[in-house]
Amino acid sequence: EDQVTQSPEALRLQEGESSSLNCSYTVSGLRGLFWYRQDPGKGPEFLFTLYSAGEEKEKERLKATLTKKESFLHITAPKPEDSATYLCALAGGGGADGLTFGKGTHLIIQP
């Protein structure tokens, strides 16, 4: 069974204080590892897809990396508008479609 565990559950940072969010996973045949951002009262917004260990993707202050067991979302010099819940999800090699999601990390950036 595919599993995704995100840590920490919540993280409070000062503006400009860089940090990383963790996504640990177990999967039979990884087809893709996805990061989403979700603002309160809204649907998840797609950020990145990673396919293989060693791959990295960047967008503004965010960088996602992937190993064979974990993915990290690095946030560099965050701003208050980066406050959101960040979700990690994966697509496994099984026959069923759909993504398996973690419970998310609630990130708060204080001015």
Added chain:
Amino acid sequence: NAGVTQTPKFQVLKTGQSMTLQCAQDMNHNSMYWYRQDPGMGLRLIYYSASEGTTDKGEVPNGYNVSRLNKREFSLRLESAAPSQTSVYFCASSEGGKDEQYFGPGTRLTVT
């Protein structure tokens, strides 16, 4: 280009009532999905449709039915609502079954 749209945005039902949640996408995607999101549980897949005319159960299908009306539209029906179905429901679509998904804004459903 509206992406994925859902109606209604909010709904309150009494136990035993029925309703249909509507979803449409304008990205010409093949696959569509229904998830529910509950506090502390994360997003869980209810049903999905890999193509027009096909539907399959996800992790939590009990109490729900779906219809893939055409390539654009995928509806979720609650035949007899229960308080345990109080949740936020999200529709999503993707090009293929293992690709990144794009989500709608959600329907917040309360069953009393």
